[in-house]
Amino acid sequence: MLHIKNLTKRYSEKTVVDDVSFSIPKGKVISLIGPNGAGKSTVMGMISRLIAKDAGVVEFEGRDLSAWNSKELSKRLAILTQSNNIQMKLTVKELVTFGRFPYSGNHINEEDERIIQRAISYMELEEFQDRFIDELSGGQRQRAYIAMVIAQDTEYILLDEPTNNLDIYHATNMMKIVRRLCDELGKTVILVLHEINYAAFYSDYICAFVNGKIARFGTVEEVITKENLSEIYGVNFEIQTIAGKPLSIYY
Amino acid sequence: MNAAVKKANQKKIAVLIALTVVASVLYLFVSVNMKYFEYAMSLRAPKLIVMLITAFCIGSASIVFQSIINNTIVTPCLLGMNSLYTLIHTAVVFFLGSGSLIARNTNLSFVVDLVLMGCSATLIYSYLFKKTNHNMLYVLLVGTIMSTFFSSIQTTLTRVMDPNEYDSLLATLVASFSNVNASIVAVSLVLMAIIIVALRRELALLDVITLGKDQAINLGVDYDKTIRRLLLGVTLFIAIATAMVGPVSFMGLIVANLSRQLFKTYRHTYLILGSGLIGMLILVGGQLIVEHVFTYSVPISVFITVGGGIYFLYLLLKQRRA
Known part of the structure; x- marks a missing residue:
């Protein structure tokens, strides 16, 4: 289980995350939404130890995150951010192979090799596996990174704006993959999203942030209401139920 | 890394080692007066060793430095x-x-x-x-x-x-391998x-x-x-x-990038070894030319700096096109 208690982050005088507490249910898809600067990415960064917290506790499996050995943690929790600029010549397969680093270091054994191949075929990347990362399209590259996270074989997967810079075809595919990671592979997926409708359609829980605080946290139906969204984003909303999900129209 | 690429890279390392050995042997024995063989060796052997060590230091340090900064046109200078x-x-x-x-x-x-x-x-x-x-x-x-x-x-x-x-x-204040x-x-x-x-x-x-x-x-x-x-x-x-x-100064930039171009891999075992060997080749080969072709009229650092400058411009232009 992942419990977040009184998490706080300040940049000089400005408090960007202010006393945030919530618990992440296991085996579900949880989306963090909110306007720009609400602190959702910072919360994600602190949960994944990429950003140092100023106060509070991130309790993972009963122990504070900072008490974990970084290598052990990397077998349990994976994070994928948007800042992935690699200067090296790296093929898709080599990238996915890095997912096994926490387990086997630089020496890959046969079992690792099997897991890597499974991750590549799960992401339907077989035909690209010997191509260089920098020669792929944005959607393919994103899938290669997801394959690496799958090879890392963690219970928790954190994705920071995975649909960023993708067109609607690839973004929708990305969200379907997120759903499959949860339903088929039993992973807990936590993602930061800007598109409210993707969050509403593909996640189980939604946590909405405003000004560094949690505005609403609950199931999709509880959070995605006309009143809530208007309050969070400060614009007019209409909610329509399509395929059993509350989808929003804003103007 | 697949087997074919691995084999190709190992072959490149072997070729570089062979070339370095050839350059070193040439440096030691070219136009030695056999009458004063021992005296010549006492001058040339320490110089050769110093060049090899320097080249390895600069070459490996440059690769590591570039990798930790995640930028391939910086030098430890x-x-x-x-x-x-x-x-x-x-x-x-x-x-x-x-x-x-x-x-x-x-x-x-x-x-x-x-x-x-x-x-x-x-x-x-x-x-x-x-x-x-x-x-x-x-x-x-x-x-x-x-x-x-x-x-x-x-x-x-x-x-x-x-x-x-x-x-x-x-x-x-000028790089010299003699003292x-x-x-x-x-x-x-x-x-x-x-x-x-x-x-x-x-x-x-x-x-x-x-x-x-x-x-x-x-x-x-x-x-x-x-x-x-x-x-x-x-x-x-x-x-x-x-x-x-x-x-x-400029040597680190040249050797590190030549090594990256030659090996096209992220594996630092190859990059560091390659960079060190290329450095040795440039220093020993360069010194050989300085001593026997230009008879010491131009110091080797001049070659390295001029060559390094041109190569640096080439790298910048190539990056802009990419």
Whole structure:
């Protein structure tokens, strides 16, 4: 289980995350939404130890995150951010192979090799596996990174704006993959999203942030209401139920 | 890495080793007067060894430095060791005179260089890195400012210096492989071995570090500590090379990038070895030409700097097109 208690982050005088507490249910898809600067990415960064917290506790499996050995943690929790600029010549397969680093270091054994191949075929990347990362399209590259996270074989997967810079075809595919990671592979997926409708359609829980605080946290139906969204984003909303999900129209 | 690429890279390493051996043998034996064979060897062998060590130091340090900064057109020159070396030597001649013990005794001046550079490296690049919350850009900025600061002091000193003193100083400010003796070589080798052994764990993490900070942390690397230790190692390697032969500025950039172009891999075992070997080839081959074709009329650092400058422009233009 992942419990977040009184998490706080300040940049000089400005408090960007202010006393945030919530618990992440296991085996579900949880989306963090909110306007720009609400602190959702910072919360994600602190949960994944990429950003140092100023106060509070991130309790993972009963122990504070900072008490974990970084290598052990990397077998349990994976994070994928948007800042992935690699200067090296790296093929898709080599990238996915890095997912096994926490387990086997630089020496890959046969079992690792099997897991890597499974991750590549799960992401339907077989035909690209010997191509260089920098020669792929944005959607393919994103899938290669997801394959690496799958090879890392963690219970928790954190994705920071995975649909960023993708067109609607690839973004929708990305969200379907997120759903499959949860339903088929039993992973807990936590993602930061800007598109409210993707969050509403593909996640189980939604946590909405405003000004560094949690505005609403609950199931999709509880959070995605006309009143809530208007309050969070400060614009007019209409909610329509399509395929059993509350989808929003804003103007 | 698939088997074919691995084999090709191993072959490239083998070819580089063979070429380096050929260059070394040529350097030792070209136009040796057999009558004075032993005397010639006593001059050439230490010089060869010094060149090989320097090349390895600069080559490996440059690759590691580029990888930890995640930028392939930086050189460890940015750390300011060259200008610190120049400043130390100028200050010694200025305050103590060119006849002083430190200026004349190569062993002593080597120790002074090494201690001063080592201490400032530890202070600046280990302590400061921690203080600035592990911000690499701050460290580079500080390095650049330090370089300028040291050079300014050095220029001021040479302006007011006695011209005769300046003349004798100038000789020590150009990279030279001649005034190095066996004890200096031994000390350098021991220090290098200690650094490599101390950093063996961090060196194994280099491949992962090239994925960037976020990915490296995600894969369980203690990023800040690893970078800090590697950075210190790089600075010490450069300090050793500089204390031994003087400023060899552009060479790091050339050899590191040639190695990256040749091997097209992220595997640092190949990159570091390749970079070291290419460095050896350039230094030994260059010195061979300087000694036998130009008969010492042009120092090798001129070739390296001119060649390095042209290559740097080429890299910039190529990056812009890509």
